[in-house]
Amino acid sequence: MFERFHQYAAPLHFHRLSRKLSPWLFGLSAVLFVAGLVGGLVLAPADYQQGESFRIIYVHVPSAWLSMFCYMVMASAGAAGLIWKVKMGDIMARASAPLGASFTFLALATGSLWGKPMWGTWWVWDARLTSELILLFLYLGYIALQSAIEDRRAAARAGAVLAIVGVVNIPIIHYSVEWWSTLHQGATVTKFDKPSIDVSMLIPLLLMALAFQVFFFAALLVRARCEILEFEQHTAWVRDYLRGGRKV
């Protein structure tokens, strides 16, 4: 069993596995999305305080969760590539960065769309918002470094080091920002106490979180497939595959 697992560390086998798996994952995430959206937008009752606009949490919260999850995926895949020289680690780290940046952006954008009617402003210097924004910058720095280095292997190694540095820094950044914003303007920040959420609202949220998660893995597999083809463009199987000659 372990050997089977091991062989997917090789790009060729991973490519085959990804082609088999990703349609199923996309299908599953579509089903979950429909269930979560119907549950969240239709079935769940409106919030007693925020009315209908609370429903944005069904997009906002899952993307915020995934924005952090992606960074962990990116850093651990990068570390695996750096330490054990697993080629798929390099590929996965590179493939997950743009996804993580997109989720972070989505979390920020939906947050500020919600903030306008609720807090009366697009942006407040709240600790969470600021840390999320810094997370977006960390992603952008990683992507910029990756695209600045021509050689894929070298780019992956450098990116892995940067991602690990980011992981060490994220708690420091998080707590310093929290300390800064509470020191700075604690009273003006609308730090709404998270109300213990009702089950009818919670179930769609969990469904949406699951849908986002599955979607992330499906998209990651597709991106990884493109990365594999670029990483391995000089190998015989990629040439055959691109010519359509051999079924891989």
Add this chain to the structure above:
Amino acid sequence: MSALAAAASVLHRDLRRGRRRLGDLAQPLVFFTVVVFVFPIAIGPNAEVLRSLLPAILWVSALLALVLTLPEVFAADYADGSLELLVLSPHPLPLLVLAKAIAQWTTGVLPLIAMSALLGGVLGLDFNTWVAVELGLLLGTPVLCLVGCLASALAVGVRGGPLLLALITLPLYIPVLIFGTSAARNASLALPVDAEMLFLAGLSVLALTLTPFGIAAALRARLA
């Protein structure tokens, strides 16, 4: 040659090279001064507003000037091949790069702090705030310099230069900026600044112990 002697000779060599390129060392200082004087022009000549913003202006300008010097840390050594010799040497690489980082701090950052002390005094910071800004810079810039050297090692021999390095490093600099400027703010209100200074010193110790290994790993990753 022992490892410490090797590190000392790296430090000595970089310091001597700094002394021989005084013109290059002056450029960040001039840049720093110009940026500090550009802010008042944008903000307007209101002395009260300017005095309250001056610590932040000094910090941000120092940060930018420091980032601009980062591409130079390993560039010359990379160009003439001595960086590869450093990586291939039998001595522990983290120690050698720590020596390089110390040299970079001494030649690149210490003059900036001296200049900020001068400008802060000339532009009328009160004594408490002035001390908080300068002490904060002294305690905080080692972190900035070490993390910057790490980014510089990652981007060695890469197109993109200071823009890329600014993009990588500035998010990582935010904790130091927060502690440094809030210390200055506290000092201007005659509040104690011990907590911020201890945080900055703690971050410096953390950076001194961890980043040399990161810099070494980054150089190995880039040159392997």
